Amino acid sequence: MLWIFLAIVVLLVVATFLIFRVQDLSHFDGNEWAVNEVTPHPAHDEVLSRLKEMGRASKGLKGKARLAAVRQHFDRLGAEAEIESELRPCTLPKGEWVIAPGVNTQRRVLYIHGGAWSVGSPTSHRAVTNRFSQVANAAVFAVDYRLMPEHRFMDGIIDCREAYTWLLHHGPEGESEAEFMVVAGDSAGGSHTLSLIAWLRDSGLRQADAAVALSPSTDLTLTAPSNRDNIRSDAMLGPIFGGLSKVPLPVIWWGTLAAFRLSPTNPVASPLRGNLANLPPTLIHASTTEMLLDNASRYAAKAKAEGSPVELHTWQNMVHVWQIFTPLLPQAEEAFEDIARFLERVEARSD
Template sequence: MIGSILLALLVLLLIWFVVARMLAGPDLAAFDLPGSAAEARRQRFATGESLNAEHRQVLKLLGELSAQTRKLPLSQHLKFLRRFMDSLSEGHTLTARFVPVDAGGVKAEWVLAPGADSSRRTLYIHGGAWAMGSPLSHRVITNKFSELTGGAVLAIDYRLMPEHPRRAGIEDCRTAYRWILDNGPEGPQPVSALVVAGDSAGGNLTLSTVAWARDQQLRPANAVVALSPATDGTMSGKTLKSNLATDAMLGPLFAPLTRLPHSALLWLTFLLNRQRPCNPVLSPIHGDLAGLPPVLIQASEDEMLLDDAQRYQNKALAAGSPVTLQTWRHVVHVWHMFDPQLSEARQAFEQIGQFLQRCLPAPQHK
């Protein structure tokens, strides 16, 4: 009897690990380059050798947020964090107008800086772990993109988990991509310049969407910008653990998950999303990265998702796609949210502006 139970347990364990291996997909370690080779490929930025007053102010804010969150019952965490994210744009001086719009059935808002050319458009996909965030939470960033491009930004309010399956948010991004090609703030109008951008989970959706657009043979974006993107749903990057202590934003939220065995993380992701974690729809790095538009990725050297950015660049370059990676020291995940108070945020937007100037056609003067 005991022997039969042990045999059954062994069989179950074997099935568990065999299936987990199938969920993981190909090993991405092949895209980890030695230090010198990695250094040669990325552009590094820093404002100093150590943390400064600006960094400490951001860390203080995030520390207070973590402390407040811990005081709440687990059932209230998501609601609290959603409110916090939506408050991030409060108190900022923003030059743009914000106009609600139905983007082919997807809730969204146009972000229009003064003089914005309605034919020059950016599709912006916000971050928030696919469960938080909104056009409101990211107005600091979308306002800046409208200024940098001289055009209109469509910030979409895609459907979030857990109220909706992750696939719903993916479909909303695809719908918005098709819609923005033919529609501007003033109604139907062809697009003259197109940018697709997003941060964190929105960076994941950005990279997934532009690969889908390529496969659908739709008009490609002139430029793609991914800020601290999550590219690997199998969570195989080493920096998920090695940067846990230095990631003041993601670390407190996801530390419990990092203590789970990797096979358990794969199963959990599969059960939450009803798709293999290595499916390119969820994990852009596991897809075909050939034939992509010019991509700029910016990431923090202190964040957990650093390997997601580095590995994506390495695989994309191997496939012949033009991907630039820029990294900053001493900053948090998606530090762009703290513009203009944070010097590195100002630097990052300057670099984005230069990238867009190289990639986009010159504005047409009216």
């Protein structure tokens, strides 16, 4: 029986190597990026309190009940946000227009919300899309893409692609050509953002004028050091995903393949592992203490090495996707001011 067990182990090891072929990208570590120093502020404690409240909302629940509770909590936070923008629902493609007063609606932003591809909605991220409309002087379309586990991962990808191509020719008032296009997203939506701009390049469609990714997931192989080193310092993702540090990476890869129906090395799910040449100007934000820090820094380093214009700006000790806590958190406002300056630079270079 021992030889049968050993044969199975050998077959699994060989199959893992042949199927996943995880390339070592550690040579992209160690780059120095712009760091925004942060002075402690009372709002930081309020943010941490809200994160604990999210954990309590699903405490004791399992499966579908837990997922439903987390989704409801996320949406409630967004619904309670004080915004100035007009909201217009859209059914095809499914989503929500967010239009700040006086903006140019021929300037458009496709916003792709985060939430681990299973949580979040246009409602949950209204604080973000409201500010994005203001700083970009644009109409924002928050796409309500299909979520896992009810739908396949690729269903969400398809929804984002279709929403972008629709936005090129449609605004809040109907058919009209877009003058300026931005793709933006956070966390899982940041992954979709980076995947989308690569797909646009390969498809020969009109590329976005700029992209913005907030604390993006870029690599589902979880091989970057911060995925494990920053578990304790990441107040949002640490409690949720920290347990994965005890699971061998090959087991995680097989689990990802089963859940996503894609290899974790597939660039559609892990944009870092694709071709990063000839991409539009891209701004990435990340916190120095979040688990996805090295995912962001590796993407920025690889994109720059392949000739694409990318900027990575980091903030000290911020929670994952701290921008969602605008206007409560001063650093969230700083982040949107940084986005405004980035878009101004992009337009200045294109003139």
